[in-house]
Amino acid sequence: MKPLELDVFLCRTDNFGVLVHDPETGLTAAIDAPEEAPILEAATRRGWKISHIFTTHHHTDHVSANLALKEQFGCEIIGPINEAVAIPGLDRTMADGDSFLFGDHTVKVIETPGHTAGHICYHFVDDKLLFAADMWHSLQKLAVLPDETAVYFGHEYxxxxxxxxxxxxxxxxxxxxxxxxxxxxxxxxxxxxxxxxxxxxxxxxxxxxxxxxxxxxxxxxxxxxxxxxxxxxxxxxxx
Known part of the structure; x- marks a missing residue:
């Protein structure tokens, strides 16, 4: 199994945009969709077609480009079940402990309420990648993961x-x-x-x-x- 490829870039003022690409299947996931233009620029620069959006929570600065990207790419939008009604274009809901495959890469969902009541993180188990959040009890769920786990956060703070x-x-x-x-x-x-x-x-x-x-x-x-x-x-x- 080939390692995932990542592209990290700024959106809005201090949001991070992240694209996760599986070179074996061609699948590309945007972790949240803060702003359409920077995401499209990154996808075009890398020659990747966005197949998924993995939404962490419903705040506008994380979902504002959902519908535009879905219209252009037909991508599947995955997000937290507890915020389903507030996430534009949501196709599939995830709860704490759920897992799914991104190509051959296992993604586990960790519910991390705090920033919002339904916030979730995406843990790429085999790749030791985590796209994450905050708050005490939520952090304890993340702290038990291996120390070498790379953590990708949503803002440059x-x-x-x-x-x-x-x-x-x-x-x-x-x-x-x-x-x-x-x-x-x-x-x-x-x-x-x-x-x-x-x-x-x-x-x-x-x-x-x-x-x-x-x-x-x-x-x-x-x-x-x-x-x-x-x-x-x-x-x-x-x-």
Missing amino acids: TLSNARFALTIDPDNERLKSRAAEVEALRADGKFTIPTTLGLEKETNPFLRAADPAIRRNLIMEGKTNEEVFAEIRKRKDNF
């Missing part, structure tokens, strides 16, 4: 996130190094996508609510992981 993380976890040397790397990448106009689960476990405070240093910094040593996470989330909202 890494620089802001790294700066915020340093306010919560200022003595984390791996975080300091990562923040410097991100600063350099963005200064050069380069993307920070993908990351890995292993790196996120080392540097992302939303995955580190149990860490003693973070708890000391927040003066929350006796609190639950959920309470620490909620405090981090509140601080991020106000950052």
Whole structure:
């Protein structure tokens, strides 16, 4: 089985567009459809025909090009069952634990409510690829995946996130190094996508609510992981 090919590009202001291509079957999936023109440009540049759209959630900046792409390519649109009524052109619904084949590549659906109530992630099991989201209980589902899993996120927020993380976890040397790397990448106009689960476990405070240093910094040593996470989330909202 040949490895999947990926093309990552910007849509709108800070959305990422991602095309996933199976060279053996010619199938090409867009992970969400934020904006028609950049997706068409990427598909044309690579010579790929979009056969699927894998929708993570119903927000407009993730589904606005659904109908235009479906009209042009006749692609199948897959999305979360709990947001079915809000996703334009949806053909097939997926729930937590469902899996399906993309060519010969197994895709498992992980329900990750938080960003929206019905949000789902797509885990390409054999390829160790994850197209993902946020929030504490949802993150715990993702954190058990292999550390080398490559994580493709939907927005270029890494620089802001790294700066915020340093306010919560200022003595984390791996975080300091990562923040410097991100600063350099963005200064050069380069993307920070993908990351890995292993790196996120080392540097992302939303995955580190149990860490003693973070708890000391927040003066929350006796609190639950959920309470620490909620405090981090509140601080991020106000950052």
